[in-house]
Amino acid sequence: MPTNKKESLQFGMIMCFGMVLVMTVYNLYLNGMFGKMNLLEGISDFVIGFIIALTLDVFLVGPNAKKLALKLTAKRNNKLYTILAISTCMVIGMAFFMSIYGLVTYSIRNGYHSNYLITDFLSVFAKNIIVALPLQIVIMGPCVRFIFMIYIKSTPNNVESV
Template sequence: MPTSKKENLQFGLIMCFLMVLVMTIYNLYLNGSIGKITFIEGLFDFLIGFAVAFILDMFIVGPNAKKLAFKLTANTSKKIYTVLAISSCMVLGMAFFMSIYGLVSTYIHSGFTSKSVLADYFAIFGKNFIMALPLQIIVMGPLVRHIFTKYIKTNIVT
């Protein structure tokens, strides 16, 4: 979809914004924090999560996910396989790193509540991955590609 660095930045901003927004609300719900925190606290959590996710997307996860996806789909000419491979690799990488962020954030806010950091991490990762993969493939991927193609890509071409 994006063909230049500027387009990649625009696409990444939209995708990160929407994914982090939904995943922040999801995690607040899972933690029972909706209704217990103020709007400003929720907004602050979202903004920090967005900044972390965007940096990961642009500099660590995104480039590596694309390299891996292009290697996995090198022998196919079907674009859908490449799109699904990139989406899946992105979700796997982002869920991995953002779950670390979530675990650290939880420990900062609540302290250590269990005996195993590893068990806590895998619980968070599993919950995030189960939500993020279908969200990315079924909802956000098509939505963001539509928004990008209709409102951004056409404005750049004309």
């Protein structure tokens, strides 16, 4: 898909936008925050989450997930295995860090009233993985690849002349 750093950043931005949007709405619903927050607070949560997710994607999770996935699929010639491995590694890494972000954000807004930080984190992480993995593999991944191929790869600046 992406063949250079510019395309990789564009692909990552589109993917992060979609995933963070859906996961923000999901987590707000899960925590019963729709009636407690106004639209501006919801948008600010999304923007902050997007910035954090994009930073993680570009600098930490993305490079490490790709290295791991390429090692796991080194002897496979099927591109689908590589795409699924990268997607799965990305979701696990992003869900891990974004669950920490979500737990911290929720605690700042509502206070932290539990003595079970690890259990609470694992609960949030599991709930996020359950939604994020199928969302990434079945819906967001194919949609973003389609958008990328139509609007980014087909632009005159990205088409190489023969």
